Amino acid sequence: MEPISRNTQLIFALDVTDRNRAISLSEDIAGFADAIKIGYPLVLACGLEIIDAVCEFAPVIADFKVADIPNTANLICTRAFEAGASAVIVHGFTGRDSLLECVKTGREYRGGIFVVTEMSHPGAVDFMQQNAHALARLAAGSGASGVVAPATRPDKVRQIRSIVGNLTIISPGVGVQGGSATDAIRAGADYVIVGRNIYNSGNPKLEAERFVKEIEKCR
Amino acid sequence: MEPISRNTQLIFALDVTDRNRAISLSEDIAGFADAIKIGYPLVLACGLEIIDAVCEFAPVIADFKVADIPNTANLICTRAFEAGASAVIVHGFTGRDSLLECVKTGREYRGGIFVVTEMSHPGAVDFMQQNAHALARLAAGSGASGVVAPATRPDKVRQIRSIVGNLTIISPGVGVQGGSATDAIRAGADYVIVGRNIYNSGNPKLEAERFVKEIEKCR
Numbered sequence: 001m002e003p004i005s006r007n008t009q010l011i012f013a014l015d016v017t018d019r020n021r022a023i024s025l026s027e028d029i030a031g032f033a034d035a036i037k038i039g040y041p042l043v044l045a046c047g048l049e050i051i052d053a054v055c056e057f058a059p060v061i062a063d064f065k066v067a068d069i070p071n072t073a074n075l076i077c078t079r080a081f082e083a084g085a086s087a088v089i090v091h092g093f094t095g096r097d098s099l100l101e102c103v104k105t106g107r108e109y110r111g112g113i114f115v116v117t118e119m120s121h122p123g124a125v126d127f128m129q130q131n132a133h134a135l136a137r138l139a140a141g142s143g144a145s146g147v148v149a150p151a152t153r154p155d156k157v158r159q160i161r162s163i164v165g166n167l168t169i170i171s172p173g174v175g176v177q178g179g180s181a182t183d184a185i186r187a188g189a190d191y192v193i194v195g196r197n198i199y200n201s202g203n204p205k206l207e208a209e210r211f212v213k214e215i216e217k218c219r
Numbered sequence: 220m221e222p223i224s225r226n227t228q229l230i231f232a233l234d235v236t237d238r239n240r241a242i243s244l245s246e247d248i249a250g251f252a253d254a255i256k257i258g259y260p261l262v263l264a265c266g267l268e269i270i271d272a273v274c275e276f277a278p279v280i281a282d283f284k285v286a287d288i289p290n291t292a293n294l295i296c297t298r299a300f301e302a303g304a305s306a307v308i309v310h311g312f313t314g315r316d317s318l319l320e321c322v323k324t325g326r327e328y329r330g331g332i333f334v335v336t337e338m339s340h341p342g343a344v345d346f347m348q349q350n351a352h353a354l355a356r357l358a359a360g361s362g363a364s365g366v367v368a369p370a371t372r373p374d375k376v377r378q379i380r381s382i383v384g385n386l387t388i389i390s391p392g393v394g395v396q397g398g399s400a401t402d403a404i405r406a407g408a409d410y411v412i413v414g415r416n417i418y419n420s421g422n423p424k425l426e427a428e429r430f431v432k433e434i435e436k437c438r
Contacts, residue, residue: 015291017294039287039291040283040287040291040294040295040298041291041294041295041298043263044262044267044295044298044299044302045298047266047267048263048266064259065286065287067284067286067310068258068259068284069338069339069340069342070340070342072234072258072259072260075236075259075260076259076260076263079259079260079263079264080263083263091286092346093286093310093312093346093347094338094340094342094343094346094347095340095341095342095343095344095345095346095347096342096345097340097341097342098340098342099342119288119313120288121288121289121313121314121316121317122314122316123288123289123313123314123315123316123317123318124313124314125314126312126314126315126357127311127312127313127314127350127353127354128312128313128314131346134346135346138345
């Protein structure tokens, strides 16, 4: 089951906190992005209803990085799916039982679960990097739809691909954070996630289109 | 700086999702609990404003188990403190930089940051248990107010105490989950966190009082 349909292979990270701007940007990039990723800063600022509002323009991935005990993880995923999310991003670090609970909830709602393997910030080396392969194996055996692997480290994307087989890989860190869409796709990412480069540009639509064209050339 | 005042040493985990019930329970246990812990299921159901509403009865600890890159972690903590939280619970496994950003945000709002060392569910053994001491050391060196350590494993609370010195230890898992308030306090916990035993009892006030009396006997 694919929670989002592969077309442009671009996911837009809507990392803003103003509702009007969020809606206007979503409208702008509709048609260019296969999904829009929304995190807690926007949800806490505008309420969970923002997911439903953004859904009008593209499927929503709730980037909640769920990291709690099984029952709470279930409740959080349930809320996200009920609000209209097509997929939820969760951590694997809190263990197999918590992850399985998220996957079970995802199945109930025919939604996807993406598991973080490694992150793109410097602090990821403290605890996460050395567990990235184990987290990818956990994800592969859990029934999750896919994993999150950093575009800033294409070699890691390649390694994760060899572990997760045909699971979906979504890759953040493209653009301002230093990752290249071309490198990430060539390393095996199914989707690249771009935020600031699009929403901070003078013309978000044009910038989204530019990424779509760059990705097209990799096929 | 102490985000909450030590009096009864009881923290009430308000793990319900209905606003009216949340308010009524908060009113019931006001005077018995030094703080009320609120998680995402309630916030996603009722909006972030629920923190402000509950604050009327006791200081609120936002149990958001923040596990994100530094900038997003900062935005999440900022929202929680702006909404009236006295402290935020965060993960340390996303690394030192993310944690330091939370601690910095806490300082700005004169609020506390509690770092998860180990959790009480079975899946905690998969990745977290072997890192619990390192996470406690990270917390101790970060300027955080305290740590979260499981009452279900008093020996762990004792070990964590020896690592974090005079940092505050808050301990979930008391009651239904199998932990004992007496054991946790004697092992070095400053506060025990009780949820279901109180909110699922026929008389939450009486049950909270019972825990307060049990803790008193440990002094």
